[in-house]
Amino acid sequence: MTSPQGVGARLGFRLVGVEIRVEGLVMTYGDVRAVDDVSFTVAPGEFFGLLGPNGAGKTTTLEMIEGLRKPQSGSVRIDDHEPWRREPALQRRMGVQLQSSSFFERLTAREQLDTFGALYGVAAGRTDEMLEQVGLVDKAGVRTEDLSGGQKQRLSIACALIHDPEVVFLDEPTAALDPQARRNLWDVLRTINASGRTVVLTTHHMDEAEVLCDRVAIMDAGRILELDTPAALVRGLDAPVRISLAPGTLSVDDARAIAGGDPVTADDQGTTITTREPSRVLTALAQRDALDGLSVKGASLEDVFLELTGREYRA
Ligand SMILES: Nc1ncnc2c1ncn2[C@@H]1O[C@H](COP(=O)(O)OP(=O)(O)OP(=O)(O)O)[C@@H](O)[C@H]1O
Secondary structure, three states: OOOHHHHHHHHOOOOOOOOEEEEEEEEEEOOEEEEEEEEEEEOOOOEEEEEOOOOOOHHHHHHHHHOOOOOOEEEEEEOOEOHHHOOHHHHOOEEEOOOHHHOOOOOEHHHHHHHHHHHHOOOOOHHHHHHHHOOOHHHOOOEHHHOOHHHHHHHHHHHHHOOOOOEEEEEOOOOOOOHHHHHHHHHHHHHHHHOOOEEEEEEOOHHHHHHHOOEEEEEEOOEEEEEEOHHHHHHHHOOOEEEEEOOOOOOHHHHHHHHOOOOEEEEOOEEEEEEOOHHHHHHHHHHOOOOOOOEEEOOOHHHHHHHHHOOOOOO
């Protein structure tokens, strides 16, 4: 497991934002151990992801970190404060993404932001800044209930950021968004983190965790199964690489000769060599001028998850 400080140094974080230390966290509901002895540390300025299927315990963990639930046992420290005590000084440093149902009724996007801003005593100009940052300038006068799902998600993130917090908590921020809206929101989240804030996000999208997060904790059934950078998790899997050739590029016999014992499959989509020696295979393919239309696919976080849990992903 990579230490958060080590990751911070390697990724060149500016050491601002808060540090979060979670130790032996437990929450049970009746017979269900929703969170079962969860421990991790999030470094200042880190983009940290809790990844897992429905019911893994991500939201319950996040709510204990946010101070919305008091842990039954274990502890959460945000820069040495216990969030469940709801100290105003700490609250001001935290941004919690609201569910869109928590907006004030019948207000426009601008009025929502003005209202949240007034609660924190921030300057009026901040609303325009936030509308700009989340790409909602042209929707400023639209009532919240008339915004699309993606626009509501972006507005809820803007509300969480209105008081310029040092740490931002986001619970499945891209749930139910179309692919384009998801990618737009990823850009917003990257900008938030690039400005030095600590970001903690839950998601059940593997690709999202892989592209956004510095480190990812893979959770299932209340426990953390693995925690590391996405690249280290994938590397640790030591999975073979799939090299696919377009139909007609190479005969199956030639592919088998190059594969030298590695598995080769062929269908009307083309021929695939699955190998742990991609450079040897690619060199041989180049020598035969067989690189046109070639695709190379390594393992992904999804493969890591399947390896860890030994079963189908239940997103
Ligand atoms: N208030 C509650 N009362 C009883 N059981 C609960 C409560 N909240 C959560 N649970 C149970 O605890 C477990 C973890 O739920 P949690 O919402 O933390 O998971 P999650 O990973 O966030 O899932 P999702 O992706 O569906 O939001 C689930 O089995 C859930 O049914």
